[in-house]
Amino acid sequence: MLLIVVDQFRYDYLERFGDLFVANGFRRLMRDGASWTQSNYDHMPTYTAPGHGTMMTGAYPAESGIIGNEWLDRASGKRITSVTDESVKVLGGGPSEVGSSPSRLMASTVGDELRLATSDRAKVIGISVKDRSAILPAGRHANAAYWFSTTTGNMESSTYYFTQLPAWVNTFNAARPADKYFGAKWERLLPEKEYLRRAGPDSPPWETVSARGDTNAFPHVVTGGAPGPGTDFYWALDYSPFTNELLESFAEQAITNEQLGQDDDTDVLTLSFSANDYIGHRYGPYSQELMDSVLRVDRDIAKLLDFVDARVGLSNTLIAFTADHGVAPIPEQAAVLGLGGARIQAATLFSTIGKALSARYNPQGKSPDPSADYLLRFKEANTMREWLINSNLYFNYDALRRDGVNVDEFSQAVCAAAVTVPGIARCFTRIQLMRGATSITDLIERRALHGFYPARSGDAVLVTEPFKYLAETITATHGSPYSYDTHVPTIIMGPGVNAGRYLEAAAPTDIAPTLSALLRITPPSNSTGRVLIEALKK
Numbered sequence: 001m002l003l004i005v006v007d008q009f010r011y012d013y014l015e016r017f018g019d020l021f022v023a024n025g026f027r028r029l030m031r032d033g034a035s036w037t038q039s040n041y042d043h044m045p046t047y048t049a050p051g052h053g054t055m056m057t058g059a060y061p062a063e064s065g066i067i068g069n070e071w072l073d074r075a076s077g078k079r080i081t082s083v084t085d086e087s088v089k090v091l092g093g094g095p096s097e098v099g100s101s102p103s104r105l106m107a108s109t110v111g112d113e114l115r116l117a118t119s120d121r122a123k124v125i126g127i128s129v130k131d132r133s134a135i136l137p138a139g140r141h142a143n144a145a146y147w148f149s150t151t152t153g154n155m156e157s158s159t160y161y162f163t164q165l166p167a168w169v170n171t172f173n174a175a176r177p178a179d180k181y182f183g184a185k186w187e188r189l190l191p192e193k194e195y196l197r198r199a200g201p202d203s204p205p206w207e208t209v210s211a212r213g214d215t216n217a218f219p220h221v222v223t224g225g226a227p228g229p230g231t232d233f234y235w236a237l238d239y240s241p242f243t244n245e246l247l248e249s250f251a252e253q254a255i256t257n258e259q260l261g262q263d264d265d266t267d268v269l270t271l272s273f274s275a276n277d278y279i280g281h282r283y284g285p286y287s288q289e290l291m292d293s294v295l296r297v298d299r300d301i302a303k304l305l306d307f308v309d310a311r312v313g314l315s316n317t318l319i320a321f322t323a324d325h326g327v328a329p330i331p332e333q334a335a336v337l338g339l340g341g342a343r344i345q346a347a348t349l350f351s352t353i354g355k356a357l358s359a360r361y362n363p364q365g366k367s368p369d370p371s372a373d374y375l376l377r378f379k380e381a382n383t384m385r386e387w388l389i390n391s392n393l394y395f396n397y398d399a400l401r402r403d404g405v406n407v408d409e410f411s412q413a414v415c416a417a418a419v420t421v422p423g424i425a426r427c428f429t430r431i432q433l434m435r436g437a438t439s440i441t442d443l444i445e446r447r448a449l450h451g452f453y454p455a456r457s458g459d460a461v462l463v464t465e466p467f468k469y470l471a472e473t474i475t476a477t478h479g480s481p482y483s484y485d486t487h488v489p490t491i492i493m494g495p496g497v498n499a500g501r502y503l504e505a506a507a508p509t510d511i512a513p514t515l516s517a518l519l520r521i522t523p524p525s526n527s528t529g530r531v532l533i534e535a536l537k538k
């Protein structure tokens with residue numbers, strides 16, 4: 001079983017660039033597989049970790065516990081990532097790197113269930129540039145996950161899986177495969193006229209690239225502004241399409257050396273290409289760079305499928321293809337086009353909420369204002385800042401208790417103030433979400449509920465209006481409950497699947513239960529998706 005993910009890949013890329021694909025990549029998946037044209041994530045925030053935590057568990061972040069790439073850990077008061085784990089060490093990474101593991105993933109995966117069903121004979125391996133994208137789809141009982149270290153240029157892992165890297169991984173790293181891209185020139189694959197037609201000019205004013213050693217125009221020379229391979233270069237490599245090639249060759253090595261698909265027990269390889277996400281963030285979804293990275297990942301996937309066909313046989317392989325989220329147009333572009341693009345500043349949000357809280361909880365204007373610390377804050381460069389992560393606000397329970405403030409009333413006061421900020425469309429309180437006082441027929445309320453995990457989420461969840469970013473300095477991003485972020489491909493190909501284009505509503509949460517049905521195993525623990533029976537042979 002092979003899961004292929006392209007990070008930040010909207011469904012419309014298959015249509016906009018489809019006539020330029022090669023025969024044996026996406027075109028093969030769409031021709032020989034079952035492809036759902038109306039597949040949407042039904043949760044927010046739409047980020048990498050929540051998406052990767054969903055596709056092999058069939059569970060929303062509300063059940064997987066993976067509510068963001070990062071969140072505030074209330075117990076330690078620290079910002080943590082979905083996979084950081086101080087109890088394990090990295091293998092193949094630099095000395096300053098913190099270990100990573102799936103210990104925060106609450107649900108089992110298809111791979112976990114296959115291992116349970118086969119007394120661990122099934123092998124399960126996850127691969128990506130990003131740790132979270134390698135670790136989460138593979139699961140807690142996986143044999144291994146490997147990701148790219150931007151400090152060493154190696155494919156690394158952690159002591160969660162084993163005490164040392166397998167010999168074949170050391171051999172792969174010893175050849176310094178990343179370093180050969182130092183100074184590589186990224187040019188368009190095809191003549192520029194193809195790009196002008198589908199993605200517009202190369203250097204529009206909203207493409208603001210401030211990265212060292214790069215501009216917003218082709219060709220892009222990959223050095224990171226450094227004289228040789230090192231951290232600056234490895235970071236720059238992430239923003240090029242070349243890591244796809246690196247991952248594809250590593251995946252071939254994994255298939256060969258771990259003998260995946262070579263016996264009667266189904267093995268699982270999950271491979272998540274990250275370059276599209278980095279490139280999409282830097283240049284936006286309507287850029288020549290993004291278009292070129294889609295054409296290139298098509299060719300990388302073609303190469304992988306050809307390899308799997310030769311080694312295992314595609315007729316013996318179940319394949320799923322999806323993405324973790326889409327992406328919104330760059331706000332400045334959306335503004336020029338009259339779509340209401342804008343950036344909402346955190347300072348504006350907090351000054352509006354602060355004034356409203358002050359008026360309500362400090363009507364006499366006492367100094368110091370007791371309501372000044374009602375929102376939870378942290379110290380950054382000698383300034384106290386309010387926590388705002390994944391559009392979640394966190395309350396300072398100690399301060400509210402100190403002043404005898406009713407939390408329910410306070411939540412409502414915060415939300416009432418937040419929605420007066422231009423560009424904020426909705427605000428849900430923790431109490432509202434926990435009581436189920438939300439409508440499941442209201443798309444946005446439902447997506448907020450599906451993204452809320454009580455022990456990790458904040459106390460107020462904000463939603464911007466479409467095409468607006470909250471407190472984001474990055475050129476283009478995702479995270480919203482809107483179509484541009486939720487509409488992604490869902491393709492399943494292999495034995496038992498009727499090829500075709502399916503117009504039924506589907507979601508990436510449907511992938512795990514459908515694969516489980518095809519593999520005839522117990523679905524993952526929190527699988528809430530639908531078995532896509534319209535495409536299954538009886």
Ligand SMILES: [Zn+2]
Nearest residue numbers: 008048277281
């Ligand atoms: Zn992203």
